Amino acid sequence: MNRPKIVILGAGYGGIMTAVRLQKDLKVDEADVVLVNKHNYHYQTTWLHENAAGTLHHDKTRIPIADCISKSKTTFVQDTVVKVVPDEKRVILANGELTYDYLVVGLGFESETFGIKGLKEHAFSISSINAARMIREHIEYQFAVYNNEKERRDERLTLIVGGAGFTGIEFVGELANRVPQLCKEYDIPREKVRIINVEAAPTALPGFDPELVEYAMNLLESKGVEFKIGTMIKECTPEGIVVEKDEKVEEIKASTVVWAAGVRGSDIVDESGFETMRGRVKVRKDMRDPNRDEVFIVGDCALIINEETNRPYPPTAQIAIQQASTVSHNLTSLIRGKQELETFTPDLKGTVASLGEGEAIGVIFGNKKIFGRTASMMKKVIDNRYLMMLGGIPMVLKKGKLKMF
Ligand code: FAD
Numbered sequence: 001m002n003r004p005k006i007v008i009l010g011a012g013y014g015g016i017m018t019a020v021r022l023q024k025d026l027k028v029d030e031a032d033v034v035l036v037n038k039h040n041y042h043y044q045t046t047w048l049h050e051n052a053a054g055t056l057h058h059d060k061t062r063i064p065i066a067d068c069i070s071k072s073k074t075t076f077v078q079d080t081v082v083k084v085v086p087d088e089k090r091v092i093l094a095n096g097e098l099t100y101d102y103l104v105v106g107l108g109f110e111s112e113t114f115g116i117k118g119l120k121e122h123a124f125s126i127s128s129i130n131a132a133r134m135i136r137e138h139i140e141y142q143f144a145v146y147n148n149e150k151e152r153r154d155e156r157l158t159l160i161v162g163g164a165g166f167t168g169i170e171f172v173g174e175l176a177n178r179v180p181q182l183c184k185e186y187d188i189p190r191e192k193v194r195i196i197n198v199e200a201a202p203t204a205l206p207g208f209d210p211e212l213v214e215y216a217m218n219l220l221e222s223k224g225v226e227f228k229i230g231t232m233i234k235e236c237t238p239e240g241i242v243v244e245k246d247e248k249v250e251e252i253k254a255s256t257v258v259w260a261a262g263v264r265g266s267d268i269v270d271e272s273g274f275e276t277m278r279g280r281v282k283v284r285k286d287m288r289d290p291n292r293d294e295v296f297i298v299g300d301c302a303l304i305i306n307e308e309t310n311r312p313y314p315p316t317a318q319i320a321i322q323q324a325s326t327v328s329h330n331l332t333s334l335i336r337g338k339q340e341l342e343t344f345t346p347d348l349k350g351t352v353a354s355l356g357e358g359e360a361i362g363v364i365f366g367n368k369k370i371f372g373r374t375a376s377m378m379k380k381v382i383d384n385r386y387l388m389m390l391g392g393i394p395m396v397l398k399k400g401k402l403k404m405f
């Protein structure tokens with residue numbers, strides 16, 4: 001009898017952890033497992049803001065897929081998914097196609113631009129290693145050019161970050177540390193450089209603990225970050241952005257605009273005919289697509305509702321990693337002919353956001369607030385714990401953040 005074939009799309013937190021779990025859960029010869037990813041490496045999306053600012057090299061963030069999975073248990077296909085044809089149990093790739101008995105969709109997120117004019121064309125987004133590397137190079141180039149122009153253009157040194165959610169705040173935290181290094185390297189006075197964080201809501205980090213938000217803003221302001229709160233980005237142009245506050249419209253000139261104001265699920269999920277809300281499939285309790293028993297969705301492509309608040313859980317790596325265990329467990333059950341599947345229940349351990357090396361804020365164990373060095377250390381512990389799950393001690397030693405203080 002042919003072995004059932006499981007195809008996993010995407011090697012982000014959800015996809016790679018599903019593959020790693022399946023290697024443990026399934027016995028040899030119970031199924032053929034195929035993992036498909038654009039690149040031959042997995043990357044830690046949660047560190048991309050550091051790569052984009054230039055405070056951490058991207059080689060620390062990416063991990064060869066060969067170091068995460070066992071060749072004898074999982075077949076890796078490096079290719080780009082173009083579309084899924086769920087009615088035919090088929091996946092179209094840029095260079096071929098695959099059929100499946102079971103599918104796991106873990107294609108991650110895309111930047112959500114809400115149709116705002118010019119963002120797609122003129123703004124960067126922190127969405128992959130390639131994107132982060134481009135942002136880092138672009139910023140450095142602006143500093144390099146500045147002193148070579150006859151007429152110096154200060155907007156070259158204006159860095160705008162759209163959105164003061166966790167991504168925006170973590171990114172300006174890194175920029176605030178990187179800018180003094182760039183100033184020194186390119187002989188530019190620090191006061192010439194502006195880092196502007198624009199947030200539409202009445203506060204940065206809307207919904208987060210106000211005391212910790214204040215801590216973060218004070219710290220970042222002390223390092224020269226300007227906040228424009230209650231200010232909506234209306235347009236992005238080749239020259240900068242147009243914002244609106246209290247019905248007053250203003251243009252801010254800047255050579256660098258990074259849009260960090262929201263995410264949605266992969267376009268491929270939409271384009272493949274799954275029922276979605278902003279690229280995310282409202283999955284059943286067992287992580288399956290509502291209309292297809294053989295399709296699981298994991299990570300940022302999956303939408304699950306928090307029944308206490310009746311709102312979707314935020315798309316996070318923490319949840320994607322936990323979902324992978326349920327997906328692997330349920331796939332194993334199905335393959336063994338069991339119809340009773342496990343329900344996914346997030347076990348939220350807290351939220352910790354970095355504010356640059358040595359600084360962070362967070363809420364852990366339900367309501368314990370942490371900040372400063374303690375929070376920064378906790379963030380590194382969380383990151384290292386993930387690497388431990390992915391590849392044990394050797395992976396922690398190779399890719400971990402081991403300098404705690
Ligand atoms: P991803 O990690 O995005 O992985 C998707 C994978 O699919 C990638 O490997 C990609 O290359 C691949 N892929 C995409 N399209 C294709 C295609 N067409 N063909 C083949 N392969 C494809 N969450 C936290 O819990 N804690 C944090 O501290 C945190 N920090 C963050 C910091 C930043 C800067 C950002 C942007 C997000 C952060 N998040 C954090 C959110 C978290 O990163 C996401 O929720 C998480 O990455 C989702 O995991 P995923 O597996 O769904 O997708």
Ligand code: NAD
Binds near residue numbers: 168200260262
């Ligand atoms: P987000 O949706 O959490 O925040 C986006 C912010 O942009 C919001 O505050 C929103 O009000 C603002 N915004 C939207 N439109 C705007 C406009 N036109 N002008 C100005 N501001 C605008 O998105 P994110 O920060 O990219 O986070 C994405 C996901 O990743 C979330 O689930 C988040 O929790 C997670 N994440 C977690 C961490 C962490 O745990 N340390 C770090 C980064 C991201």
